[in-house]
Amino acid sequence: MNPSLDPVTVLKGLIQDFRQLWRELLIFDVLFQLVRAWLIVPLIAMALSFLLFKAGRVAVSNQDIFNFLLSPLGAAYAVTLSATTAVLILLEQAGMLVVIGMRHRPQSAPLEGGHDRLTPLMSSFWRISRLGLLKLSVLTLLAAPLLASAYLTYLVLLTQHDIYYYLTVRPAAFWQAAIAGTILLATMTVCGAFLLVEWLLALPIVLFETLPARSALAASRQRVRGARSRIALLLLCWGGMSFGLGAILTAGFQYCAEMLLARLGQDSVPLLASLLIVQSGLIGFASFLSNSAISLLIHRVYHDISGSDHPLREIASSAASRSPDHAVERFTATRVRIAAAVTVTVTILVPVGFWILLAERVATRGTVLVTAHRGSAAHAPENTLAAIQRAIDIGADYTEIDVHQTKDGVVVLLHDRDLRRVAGDSRRLSQITFEEVQKLDVGRWFSEEFAQTRVPTLTEALRLCRDKIRVNIELKVFGPSAELAEAVTRIVREEGFESHCIITSLSDEALNQVRQFHPRIPVGIIVGQSIGDVNRFDVDALSVRADHLTDEMIRSAQQLNRQVMVWGIKGERQINAQLRRGVDNLIASDPELAIRLRDRWRDACDRDRVVMGLQILLGISQETTNSALEND
Structure with missing residues (x-):
């Protein structure tokens, strides 16, 4: 060699x-x-x-x-x-x-x-x-x-x-x-x-x-x-x-x-x-x-x-x-x-x-709204009345909840396809009647403080939220969507929540069915990843994962007068970055932090916003500089 x-x-x-x-x-x-x-x-x-x-x-x-x-x-x-x-x-x-x-x-x-x-x-x-x-x-x-x-x-x-x-x-x-x-x-x-x-x-x-x-x-x-x-x-x-x-x-x-x-x-x-x-x-x-x-x-x-x-x-x-x-x-x-x-x-x-x-331009868009993801899931079991109450108490603008149906067609709040994670029951929700679901404890996994917490119905959740907080209802489609879309729109209409909620889903088919059953209810497509121009969907809002959201998506959506909601954000740096980009709604796992940063951004003058924008580009937050000074 x-x-x-x-x-x-x-x-x-x-x-x-x-x-x-x-x-x-x-x-x-x-x-x-x-x-x-x-x-x-x-x-x-x-x-x-x-x-x-x-x-x-x-x-x-x-x-x-x-x-x-x-x-x-x-x-x-x-x-x-x-x-x-x-x-x-x-x-x-x-x-x-x-x-x-x-x-x-x-x-x-x-x-x-x-x-x-x-x-x-x-x-x-x-x-x-x-x-x-x-x-x-x-x-x-x-x-x-x-x-x-x-x-x-x-x-x-x-x-x-x-x-x-x-x-x-x-x-x-x-x-x-x-x-x-x-x-x-x-x-x-x-x-x-x-x-x-x-x-x-x-x-x-x-x-x-x-x-x-x-x-x-x-x-x-x-x-x-x-x-x-x-x-x-x-x-x-x-x-x-x-x-x-x-x-x-x-x-x-x-x-x-x-x-x-x-x-x-x-x-x-x-x-x-x-x-x-x-x-x-x-x-x-x-x-x-x-x-x-x-x-x-x-x-x-x-x-x-x-x-x-x-x-x-x-x-x-x-x-x-x-x-x-x-x-x-x-x-x-x-x-x-x-x-x-x-x-x-x-x-x-x-x-x-x-x-x-x-x-x-961002200042003219109005106050950015904050949505508590799955209720305030960091402080109470997700998708429960306790989590929704926490979101109300901290002053969130929206609470996001996930819904699908039991075997006998009752619309309840649950994120997963089955109850293994939150109740230790491996059966899928579609295989269990509502009466059986009510016997399961979905709070003990989070904390003993919430032992004996039950899965709430969509009707119960909307009644708790009335005149207190708006609701982002995500349709979890694990099969045919028409029955779920019809049931949810019926409940929203019966509870008079048409102007106080938005229905979102990964399924464009489900959203089209919502439109057919009740055209007045706003709908939004959820985007984790995509191929093609998502603004081609006939929706009122885009709900996009933070690392997939582009400036072009924001610009095109706002030109069409559509809301831009962003999820998958954690920490001060990511929240500030989305505020700077001009999104309309922050779907946050820590809504208290999001509200505090939103209010600071809203009350800042133009110069302060420029400073915050430069800090975001640098990837440096106020917390890190304060920590550096304390450690010196």
Whole structure:
């Protein structure tokens, strides 16, 4: 094996190469990211939107998404998204390899113009694309049986009871499934790492030797034979260094920022803006360094194993005769400064300016409402009268409750499909009469204080809420939805709650049935994940999981005069972030905290809102800065 693959030797070489090439690599990385963000990604989004438009439907539930992906248009959507992602990753690496291949050496010099630099990349575009598709196809074939095994494990071990029982109680079946999933994940990781080593040289072979994709993969496997363990060690070192650098930069910046804000004032706009610029620079630097390091590593391994220079040396040498070294250096330095200025403008000033302008628009939307999730489930058993009373006592605007039917058709409050988690009874609600349900204790699991708490009916819940709090009624559809939708709308009408509630569900079919039975009752679609434009649903509100909610969803919904409700939020930082985005309703597990932060946001002046927005972008809350000052 070639002794130059010794990790210490390779590391020294990488440092030397980076010192020579960091300017050129930075220019390419910045330009590539800008082109991808402002040209390539929008074009891909347009293509995917066209496919979704042709499909004529929007998928929000897991089953809907699964069924869509199995359809011809759904398969085309998945292939398009996966293929473009794979090709973009390879194109970025290929561009850096071209820059590295023209490294400044005594026999060569950096190229004077961008045209000569891009020629090898553009001429290899289709071969690079085919390489990405071939890699993706092999990985898909490899992952298919493992994913099928994971799904079979889920069916065997995790379907006897409601999934929330397994996630909350974590019985033996949960740990058996976790062990099986860990083994499958480890198998996929090992296989993926093996292929990463086997395919490491395929891209430079395609780029520099103009071999087709299939031949390049075969050539790469042949050349790394006998050096796999050393290459794997080098890749492991690269991964560890990248992760370690990111962790160190994040922790160091967080600590320094919290201390500065605690000492100098966390409401200083210049200080917050300066910290935001530094944070963005550190994130960009860590990403650039990681991308550059892997490209430098691939090139060095390729050069050492192949044992000869590739054709780009001749191009670089001819360029050297056309431009003196000092002119090239000046030109390169100028481009670095321009690239840095463009990056700062696009990635920092534009978002900050957008958020500042957003403050006035958000203020005109009125007070953000707070919904207590499943009642105040942090302080009382969920979906009980005690939890609803707690939500009333703390001053929440809404209480969210989950409803479905007993065997004899009574609408009661219960989240899960069965009663295993809250009452220790494995039977499904649809298999039990209301009289049997009333005998079960659904409070002792939470605390002895709530022993002998019973499952309430929807009628009881609405009577408790009358003139005190509005109600978000979620339809839990575990079968045919028409009977449940009709029963709920009938109860809402009988109790006179049409203008004091909203009915939500994951099932668009159930909401359409609510519309048919009673058009005056507001309805909202619940979105945990989705494929397609959720604003195409005929609803009055969107109830979206926080990490899936986009600014485009908010903008489109509010243009259509629809409420935007957000769930899955925890802690001060996440709640403040959603307030800043301009949502209409916070569905919070800790409604007391949400109310306190909502009131602070409502009473803040424009300057204070700008300060809070900058703090959110920095990921720093008032609690953390106060804690930092106390610990100092």
